[in-house]
Amino acid sequence: MRTHDRLRIAIQKSGRLSDPARDLLARAGLSFRESRDRLFCYGESLPIDLLLVRDDDIPGLIAEGTCDLGVVGQNVLEEQALERLEDGRGEAFRAIRELGFGRCRLSVAVPNDWDWPGPARLEGLRIATSYPQLLARWLRGQGVAAKPVVLSGSVEIAPRLGKAEAICDLVSTGATLLANQLKETATVFESQAVLVAPSTPFGDARADLAAMLLRRLDGVLSVRA
């Protein structure tokens, strides 16, 4: 059983959000002693520790109380929030700060040579994605019936493999779409990294630690803005 006099923050172990998340925490005055396995970093300057994990695991770690705060993309957070809603699990986490990095958009893309009169073009088609919930919500909003095909990676090659006609994937520069002869046609969701917390307050020493951390983060974020 862990004691609740230390705060535990989950961040991505390696990937696009790792360095900016660590940089932000360092600017807020946090320093860590790296552990041998590099999954857990003990907080030296303050009683705030890090857990280094896959980004997809972060909302679940907050929901189950294994971690107290996390840094994750809104795309992952909202997808998992919608999944929980669908399964009848309650709301367990919420974004408490936008962090200004990891910006991208979840977009629909179709082969370059298609005409694009609008989302109705997708009616009855298969759309490859790793974000079936966000895609389904957008399709409902557009009044379009299409079939999400869930792939965990390499979504952009699905049309060439004959697995789907269109894709719905994260885009930042657009270079990946270009390299795969696809064109971006509609934005489904705009995203950036956020600080995520449990929906229910801590109710112990972690509340004061979290409040202090937020004051420091707000200072850093206001200078950056």
Ligand code: PRT
């Ligand atoms: O191992 P782990 O599961 O932790 O890592 P991951 O591979 O799932 O995540 P990672 O590091 O790729 O992305 C982490 C988060 O960064 C995402 O959840 C987004 O919130 C954010 N982010 C920002 C992006 C991008 N930009 C992005 N461009 N995530 C992925 N991409 C991919 C996209 O899927 C596509 O393959 O980059 C490609 C497109 O990039 P452009 O520049 O060619 O358009």
Ligand code: ZN
């Ligand atoms: Zn991931």
